[in-house]
Amino acid sequence: MFDLASYLPYLLNRAGTRIADAFTEVLRPHGITLTMWRVLAALDHEDGQRMGQIATLTSIEVSTLSRLVDALERKKLVERRRPTARGGGADARAVTVHFTAAGRRLTQQLIPTALDYETIALDGFSAAETRQIKALLLRLFHNMDRLDAAERTPARGRTLAAE
Amino acid sequence: MFDLASYLPYLLNRAGTRIADAFTEVLRPHGITLTMWRVLAALDHEDGQRMGQIATLTSIEVSTLSRLVDALERKKLVERRRPTARGGGADARAVTVHFTAAGRRLTQQLIPTALDYETIALDGFSAAETRQIKALLLRLFHNMDRLDAAERTPARGRTLAAE
DNA sequence: TATTGTTATACTCTATAACTATA
DNA sequence: TATAGTTATAGAGTATAACAATA
Numbered sequence: 001m002f003d004l005a006s007y008l009p010y011l012l013n014r015a016g017t018r019i020a021d022a023f024t025e026v027l028r029p030h031g032i033t034l035t036m037w038r039v040l041a042a043l044d045h046e047d048g049q050r051m052g053q054i055a056t057l058t059s060i061e062v063s064t065l066s067r068l069v070d071a072l073e074r075k076k077l078v079e080r081r082r083p084t085a086r087g088g089g090a091d092a093r094a095v096t097v098h099f100t101a102a103g104r105r106l107t108q109q110l111i112p113t114a115l116d117y118e119t120i121a122l123d124g125f126s127a128a129e130t131r132q133i134k135a136l137l138l139r140l141f142h143n144m145d146r147l148d149a150a151e152r153t154p155a156r157g158r159t160l161a162a163e
Numbered sequence: 164m165f166d167l168a169s170y171l172p173y174l175l176n177r178a179g180t181r182i183a184d185a186f187t188e189v190l191r192p193h194g195i196t197l198t199m200w201r202v203l204a205a206l207d208h209e210d211g212q213r214m215g216q217i218a219t220l221t222s223i224e225v226s227t228l229s230r231l232v233d234a235l236e237r238k239k240l241v242e243r244r245r246p247t248a249r250g251g252g253a254d255a256r257a258v259t260v261h262f263t264a265a266g267r268r269l270t271q272q273l274i275p276t277a278l279d280y281e282t283i284a285l286d287g288f289s290a291a292e293t294r295q296i297k298a299l300l301l302r303l304f305h306n307m308d309r310l311d312a313a314e315r316t317p318a319r320g321r322t323l324a325a326e
Numbered sequence: 327t328a329t330t331g332t333t334a335t336a337c338t339c340t341a342t343a344a345c346t347a348t349a
Numbered sequence: 350t351a352t353a354g355t356t357a358t359a360g361a362g363t364a365t366a367a368c369a370a371t372a
Contacts, residue, residue, distance in 0.1 A: 002274045004208040004220075008281045009182045011300040013201075016175040017222045018307035023172065033338075038176075045167040051354060057167070059180045064339055066355055093348045093353040111165045118171045123306045129299060136288070136296040137174040143286045144181035196361070214331060227362055229332055256330040256371045 023117050036072060040107045048096045069097055077103035186280055198223060199235060203270045211259045232260055240266035
């Protein structure tokens with residue numbers, strides 16, 4: 001009736017926890033946590049994003065993110081800026097987050113290892129299977145997204161590109 | 164080069180977070196957290212497991228689990244027992260965790276909703292795709308498992324049935 | 327000596343809401 | 350009024366290690 005080993009949220013949690021734990025060990029000597037890495041990865045995706053965008057992209061709470069960016073600023077890996085008005089209507093409430101040179105360097109240094117771990121996780125998967133699982137995970141995410149929308153929950157992280 | 168939207172750990176984290184957040188809302192009125200639910204689900208899988216087994220199955224730290232079981236006992240949902248010697252060599256260090264009647268009742272009540280959420284997440288997936296993503300997640304888990312074994316890390320949660 | 331589980335401490339993340347400064 | 354971000358506080362989970370009881 002309720003078979004844990006074929007229950008999807010369980011499988012997701014197990015697989016996700018394992019990869020997260022393994023990569024946390026990689027990050028440790030660099031003095032950053034997995035959550036910090038998620039912010040750096042989001043900035044690599046697009047530098048100069050606003051706090052809200054980063055929260056959405058990473059599924060990190062805005063209040064958590066705010067203190068996380070404090071910590072990353074203390075480590076001189078990122079910096080906050082108030083967007084200037086040139087070239088368009090700047091919202092003075094907004095804050096954008098930018099790599100420092102050191103932050104970009106560290107991120108570029110870690111990306112190959114991050115990709116290595118993805119490769120390890122996908123060991124034995126064919127190219128077709130790799131594409132398949134990524135596509136299925138994306139669909140799964142969007143299904144939950146629609147549920148949030150239906151419930152009018154102001155869900156965090158609703159804007160992952162539809163592809 | 165580093166495309167976040169096709170980076171597997173990111174997709175896993177996003178999909179997992181979404182399902183977890185949604186089900187946490189379901190659990191809230193019942194006064195239990197998602198982590199508590201994982202313990203109840205593990206007990207439904209097999210009642211009377213030892214602390215170590217439950218930690219392994221749920222990927223919850225033993226020390227976290229110990230206080231979690233304290234809380235579940237206070238809620239009268241589970242109870243600890245020291246295994247008795249009859250029928251085999253009982254280890255007096257061990258502690259087993261068992262449903263109370265109320266705990267079993269609550270779990271049975273929540274399982275259909277849990278399955279509903281799985282159905283929502285898999286909305287639009289064919290039976291073949293459903294089987295596929297579960298099989299792929301299981302393989303992914305075992306790949307990380309082998310990595311832990313190779314590094315001789317005393318990983319938590321290494322014993323998910325191989326199927 | 328090693329293992330099972332408990333406890334203690336400090337830290338991280340979450341949840342909620344109050345707060346500021348803009349819009 | 351609403352929104353973007355910060356800050357405060359309490360709760361929940363993790364990490365680490367020390368500990369008691371037993372093997």
